[in-house]
Amino acid sequence: MTTPSPPAGRRRRGTERTPAPGRRLRPTTRGIVVALAAVLLWVIGDLTELTPARSLAAGLLLCLAAGIVCILLCGIGLRARRSLIDDAVPLGSSARVQVRLADGALFPTLPLGRGVLREHLPEALGGRGDLPLARRMRHTLAVPRRGAHALGPFSIVVEDVLGMFRLTVTAEDGARIAGLPRVETVEPLALAAAGISRDGAGRAVTGGIGEIGAMARVYEPGDDIRRVHWRASARTGRLMTREEEPAGGHSAVLVLDTSRREGIAEPQRTALEDRLVSHAASVLEALGAHGWEVRVLDASGDEITRTERRMATRGASPLGLEADAGARRTALLALADVGFDDDPASFAAGRDHAAGHTALAIALGADDGDPFSGLDLDRFAGRAAHRTALALRCAGDGASERGGEAAPAVSRLGAWTLVRGTSAEPVGELLAAAADDGGLR
DSSP, rough: OOOOOOOOOGGOOOSSSOOOEEEEEEHHHHHHHHHHHHHHHHHHHHHOOOOOHHHHHHHHHHHHHHEEEEEEEETTTEEEEESSSHHHHHOOOOOEEEEEEEETTTTTTSSSSEEEEEEEEGGGGGGEEEEOOOSSSEEEOOSSSEEEEEOOOOEEEEEEETOOEEEEEEEEOOEEEEOOOOOOOHHHHHHHHSSSSOTTSSSOOOOOSSGGGGGEEEEESSSSSBOOOHHHHHHHSOOOOOOOOOOOEEEEEEEEEEEOOOOHHHHHHHHHHHHHHHHHHHHHHHHHHHTTEEEEEEEOOOEEEOOOGGGGGGGOOHHHHHHHHHHHHHHHHHHHHOOOBOOGGOTTOOOOOOOEEEEEEEEEEOOOOTTTTTTTTTTHHOOSSSEEEEEOOTOOGGGSSSSSOOOEEEEETTEEEEEEEEEOHHHHHHHHHHGGGOOOO
16 A cells, blocks of 8 residues: 655645645646747747748647647546545554545546646645555555544646646545544553452352352442342352342543643643543553443543443343444544643532442543642542542653653552553553552552
8 A cells, every 4th residue: 555645845834725626727837838939939930931930839839739638638537536444543553545536537548647646634644645646546644643633635636648737626525534542451460450350359250059159249339238148148258249230339430631731841742642541541441341331531520431331241242242342432532532621720619520339430640740730539539449540741751761661659649549650651550550559459
């Protein structure tokens, strides 16, 4: 596949005007020079009665006539349709795009000119780029930035074989490509440390003899006391409930600090925000894979997205897997559109954003020296027993260069376990570091 990335000398930045849709036929610089030369030679021939001058002028006029015939034939049925093979890709990946000429176009059949497909892309996708014109033009576009990117118009630029005239056909299809957060795999130890997985503590089925079997599990806060399995409790020494009783308190809240942080320079701030959203997507994926219902909130308490318990956790089925994939895509698209422009002064005082059955709370934000300042995290957590706050600073800051790789710093922020690391560290290492504080059990 070919990538429409023109050489640096052919790329225009900032001053390029986006063309309007439509067809435009104009003479090239060569065509203008030939036309002026033909007129001048014809006048000279009339004044001096020199036959060679008139003959040369007639030859130039024939070239212009041949050029206009060629460009008109090339323009018959000259239309294209752009389709996105990938309309949403993870951050840093490439999206596949295909442009196809109309079936009635004569240009690929008759070699009467040469042309390119010109895509007027935004700067986030590399700027303007050209592709050799063909019947099918499949290429890739690198998506280095999070969020939705409009591809802009595209033009078919054709010149006749003599280079006298140029035909430009511009179309606007409103195509958009979304840069999704990049999801990382979180290690089992980190999941257990953060309370995401409940190995041996909640969802695990306790083996027993006879009637206990797979119908009993460890009692969790919020379960109906009338569903307690007393015989299994006596046999295991722990309070057990029947497996057909849904687990209570299996809801989590994920807080993304979208406050505007002026203390971080713009290039580093954008990269840090993308990294925070990717970490949030990784945590959301891990929570969903372990059967959690998750609400994702921004700094003002508005809901970014919500995910229900996945169907696959109740028993894999084609319909369940398809529903999970759709919910996962919806959540990633919602996270991709998150903006970090909330003003802490506008946050409602005394407003509780948590649901009463929240059992796990995880917050992510930028570390500008005073992480989560102006944000009352406790209002998001409800009665959650596990509260973890991850604060990231830009990789390469002076604080992060202590003897190479420095371990994340763990401290307390009220009832929260605060882990301060860099944007270069995987989210799994940050969650695993929270276990050192003892606040996550």
